[in-house]
Amino acid sequence: MRASIAAFFRRIDPLAVLSISIPFAVYILTLAPSVTFFDSGEFITAIDSLGTAHSPGYPFFINYAKPFTWLPFGNIAFRVNIATAVSASIACYGVYLLVCYLIAADNRFRQRETVPIFVHGCALAAALVFAYSARLWLQSNHDKPYPLVSFLVAIVFYLLFRWRDLYDQGTEAPRYIYLGCFICGLATGAHQTIVLLIPSFAWLILAKNWRLVARVKELLLAVAFAILGFSIQLHMPIRATQNPLLNWGDSKTLEQFLWNILRKGYPSEPPDRDLHLLWQQLSAFNIPHEFTWIGVFLLAVGLLTSLGKNKDLVIAYVIGVICSLLVIVGYFNAQAELIFLTEEFFTPLYLLTAVFIGLGFWFLLRHGLATLRANQLKSLPVMLLVALFLLILPVTICAINYYENDQHENYVAFDYATNTFRSLPQGAVLFTWGDSGAFPLWYLQGVERMRTDLDLLHTPHLVFTWYLDSFPELFRYSMLRSLPGALNSAEDALKIAVAEQIERRPVFIDFSTRYSLPFPEYGLQQQGICYRLIKGGAGRVYAPDVAVWDLYSPRGYLSQMGFRDLDTGKAILIYASSRMEAGELLLRLGMRTEGIEQLRAAAVISPDLRFQVEGLLNAYGAGQ
Structure with missing residues (x-):
């Protein structure tokens, strides 16, 4: 032997x-x-x-x-x-x-x-x-x-x-x-x-x-x-x-x-x-x-x-x-x-x-x-x-x-998804647009069992019957089922789905959705890297909820991780752009201290935006 x-x-x-x-x-x-x-x-x-x-x-x-x-x-x-x-x-x-x-x-x-x-x-x-x-x-x-x-x-x-x-x-x-x-x-x-x-x-x-x-x-x-x-x-x-x-x-x-x-x-x-x-x-x-x-x-x-x-x-x-x-x-x-x-x-x-x-x-x-x-x-x-x-x-x-x-410190997607969850109240629905914005959320909710109270809807899939079938409680009687799939664009499907859901619960969209499709019929309030749609709020300006940033893990956008691939870089830019958008709106609403704080934070997250930030500060008389 x-x-x-x-x-x-x-x-x-x-x-x-x-x-x-x-x-x-x-x-x-x-x-x-x-x-x-x-x-x-x-x-x-x-x-x-x-x-x-x-x-x-x-x-x-x-x-x-x-x-x-x-x-x-x-x-x-x-x-x-x-x-x-x-x-x-x-x-x-x-x-x-x-x-x-x-x-x-x-x-x-x-x-x-x-x-x-x-x-x-x-x-x-x-x-x-x-x-x-x-x-x-x-x-x-x-x-x-x-x-x-x-x-x-x-x-x-x-x-x-x-x-x-x-x-x-x-x-x-x-x-x-x-x-x-x-x-x-x-x-x-x-x-x-x-x-x-x-x-x-x-x-x-x-x-x-x-x-x-x-x-x-x-x-x-x-x-x-x-x-x-x-x-x-x-x-x-x-x-x-x-x-x-x-x-x-x-x-x-x-x-x-x-x-x-x-x-x-x-x-x-x-x-x-x-x-x-x-x-x-x-x-x-x-x-x-x-x-x-x-x-x-x-x-x-x-x-x-x-x-x-x-x-x-x-x-x-x-x-x-x-x-x-x-x-x-x-x-x-x-x-x-x-x-x-x-x-x-x-x-x-x-x-x-x-x-x-x-x-x-x-x-x-x-x-x-x-x-x-x-x-x-x-x-x-x-x-x-x-x-x-x-x-x-x-x-x-x-x-x-x-x-x-070297990806051994790459928590950007994980933190981006968990920070998105922290933006949302109990029982909300979030519409995403883009695989990288949706898939980490699917994993955390479906596999790690985080925020199972939420419904995560991926806009490009709303045109498919098989996708609607996976949300029977939401879409059993939806108008989306009565429209021919070939004639139903993702944009149209999103509008219908939002109109149906906003009657019953808080409705949110992610950053990509916000800049992929206008929502003139709703009010829009920024909450970190997400946006809440407000029924009957068309034409009104809502101050961003900046308190949500205190709930975020900054590791996902302030870490010193080395190389960043295409979508990782985009996620970092979304954090910074969201801060910059919030800062500009706060300055426009006369909330000077809060606006400056948000703009400065944007420049820290993405130094590439430093000149834009300084331009906004100077435009509102808040530059150094």
């Missing part, structure tokens, strides 16, 4: 363990401690309730992350963030596995027992380069499905390499293809961008023998396994029958299921594209930004030196890049302000890029060591030089991206 245990541990590759544990350690150090902006609150709420997130639902990601909510420490958001850190870490192992396999298949260099150390060292360096790339690291420190997709992509490539090698040896092993097809189907439940790499997978198979496409039985079996993996999508209609807390699209019927999975809830008009916009869209795939120009050089070396034995892999990589750009840039044609969202879709391509960087490391190291004898390769100076050569790039990339990806 003791001997078998020792043999088991001897078989463990320590550098493979490091390819997972080193990234994971850094990810944990930089992990967001709670909910963040963008889709975070919505994903966590869906995961905790085993529900359905926004289209296309993400059922595999939700089921993957659910067990992490059972961890005995931290809040639910932190536990789900750990799930993403784990998936990002095993994606790094995917790079390690592929580099080791590809180098081992290259028999041009044999240096006896010391070779595995250098082979595995190159693979570890490539894994760490990928680990600390800006995109993967950003996705690792809070809930994101893309690292999980990247890991699955790596496994499919590995399976296809195994199949190809056995095929070259005259052995038929279709089980590898069947398993790869199953994983591809499963991966659609993490993110549908997996389909962008299917042409690359197909190339690796058909490049061996184009006649394989005529094997109808095996082709049907491959499709069957893909459908079996795709059956993870049944999570949505099955769970919809249980009415989970978050049931986006309510996929109980085939019509709603297809509406959800085909993303029909996102109608948009693509912009007219000019060369400048096209360049911005293409620049979303940015290898120099992810890996530095040294990484680009190593990528070029890896690609060029792979044109021999691994030519089909190079072609598969090029096919993947072309297909991704044709769909993401060509078909999606994202508007300028939404291009940052498409950057996330390229993560699997960056994984393949890191694999070629590892092969570039290997080529340079192989030629650098070719003149040395075996005993020289074992010497300490050579080992140290090799370690320095392999680690300098990942350490550099880590240093470049650490500040931007």
Whole structure:
């Protein structure tokens, strides 16, 4: 027994363990401690309730992350963030596995027992380069499905390499293809961008023998396994029958299921594209930004030196890049302000890029060591030089991206949501407009059970029957149900919903709603970062309730957290703009001391507003 245990541990590759544990350690150090902006609150709420997130639902990601909510420490958001850190870490192992396999298949260099150390060292360096790339690291420190997709992509490539090698040896092993097809189907439940790499997978198979496409039985079996993996999508209609807390699209019927999975809830008009916009869209795939120009050089070396034995892999990589750009840039044609969202879709391509960087490391190291004898390769100076050569790039990339990806003090979204709650009286209804304003509130109320007395209504969803069904007490007899959805804009729906609710309870809107739609028929009183609508108060000016600021946690806008992403910066600006708006109104109403205090506070929260604040103070004769 003791001997078998020792043999088991001897078989463990320590550098493979490091390819997972080193990234994971850094990810944990930089992990967001709670909910963040963008889709975070919505994903966590869906995961905790085993529900359905926004289209296309993400059922595999939700089921993957659910067990992490059972961890005995931290809040639910932190536990789900750990799930993403784990998936990002095993994606790094995917790079390690592929580099080791590809180098081992290259028999041009044999240096006896010391070779595995250098082979595995190159693979570890490539894994760490990928680990600390800006995109993967950003996705690792809070809930994101893309690292999980990247890991699955790596496994499919590995399976296809195994199949190809056995095929070259005259052995038929279709089980590898069947398993790869199953994983591809499963991966659609993490993110549908997996389909962008299917042409690359197909190339690796058909490049061996184009006649394989005529094997109808095996082709049907491959499709069957893909459908079996795709059956993870049944999570949505099955769970919809249980009415989970978050049931986006309510996929109980085939019509709603297809509406959800085909993303029909996102109608948009693509912009007219000019060369400048096209360049911005293409620049979303940015290898120099992810890996530095040294990484680009190593990528070029890896690609060029792979044109021999691994030519089909190079072609598969090029096919993947072309297909991704044709769909993401060509078909999606994202508007300028939404291009940052498409950057996330390229993560699997960056994984393949890191694999070629590892092969570039290997080529340079192989030629650098070719003149040395075996005993020289074992010497300490050579080992140290090799370690320095392999680690300098990942350490550099880590240093470049650490500040931007260090989220361990990021409580901005959490505090923004809790401060919003503190703005609202018992039993109020709040209308939000924008995912980042709504989703943290959903998480805190639905998962952490804060302020369950409130109704939180997201304006863009008021046009959907499935959303109205999730608030039966509010909308059972609403006029919104009698209007054709296609003719009912979110603005019109908001007006109707407000008119119905304001008869019964306090009605509030958030900052984004306040500046998205005018409300001339109501009075408007500012309460911190929210606004109360007052029936019959049209035309009247109401002094802002500044006392609510004393209830707020200032950590969310006065903390010294480092890098702030787009929506985090917007939240800080909303705090400052709300203070500045309140200060100007108070000065206009003759409340000089209170107005000056609010304006000064705005300048402290956002120094960028300092000149505007000074301009307002001077305009009212309150400047220094």
